[in-house]
Amino acid sequence: MRRQVLAGAAGVAALAVLWEGYKVLAPDDGVVLGGVTVLPRSNDVAMPHLWEMVTRAARPVTSATGADPLWFAVAQAAAFTLGVAAVGWVVGVVVGLLTATLMQRFRTAESALLPWVVLSQTVPLIALAPLVRRWGSQLELGTFDWQDWMSVAVIASYLAFFPVSIGALRGLSSPASVHLDLMRSYGVGWWRTYRSLRLPAAVPHLVPALRLAAANAVIGTVVAEVSIGLRGGIGRMIVEFGASASADPAKQWSPIGGAVVVGLVAAGVCALVARGLARYRVSEVS
Secondary structure (H helix, E strand, C coil): CCCHHHHHHHHHHHHHHHHHHHHHCCCCCCCEEEEEEEEECCCCCCCCCCCHHHHHHEEEEECCCCHHHHHHHHHHHHHHHHHHHHHHHHHHHHHHHHHHHHHHHHHHHHHHHHHHHHHHCCCCCHHHHHHHHHHHCCCEEECCCCCCHHHHHHHHHHHHHHHHHHHHHHCCCCCHHHHHHHHHHHCCCCCHHHHHHHHHHHHHHHHHHHHHHHHHHHHHHHHHHHHHHCCHHHHHHHHHHHHCCCCCCCCHHHHHHHHHHHHHHHHHHHHHHHHHHHCCCCCCCC
């Protein structure tokens, strides 16, 4: 664990050195070849110094009296986005596992569902998010009131279930035939074989799928917040602060950093889950 922490800290330090080194060496207008920008601009509007970002994060969001510090507002938005992404991740994992179980249990279901599972990921997310919001707003279930954050969670789960369903299907189908024959010779039913053999064998395939699902859930949440116009999250904050980038260039980088932190927290949670399943991870499939 200590080695991993040191490697992560070294990576962050290398990124900081690369950022400041590029500002020193690159031209302000970037590098343009044949009318195409090959390297980005390095002026203070496009790339503020890192210490300017840190200083701006400590100041209030606006000049209004009693405004919260920028870092606190970003932390609140990041927590909101992380909560919605977590809901989408959990729903995506459950749906993905159920779909993979159904496809593994019945060959007909695999032939019928697998092409649609793959095809589902070709739908543009930006086009899908407003439709999900509209469909959700038309639901009428007693006193239940569909909230916009639920539409964002649906989008996150929509992206998260795909790697889980594919990884789980590969894992559930991975036990050797000799092990399956042994379970049959003992007269063990499908459910016990599934619980005692197939699920443990699926863990090396499932752990990388959970990581990818977490990344997809975070990305889906941020993009859906922008598409739907959901306030309170990090995605909407990135758009709002980007509109005033020319007047306050260091400000727009705080929510971007918040989005990075959300992704790191999601990766950390997946690492804890993987540590809890370590006894089943004889090997891991990428």
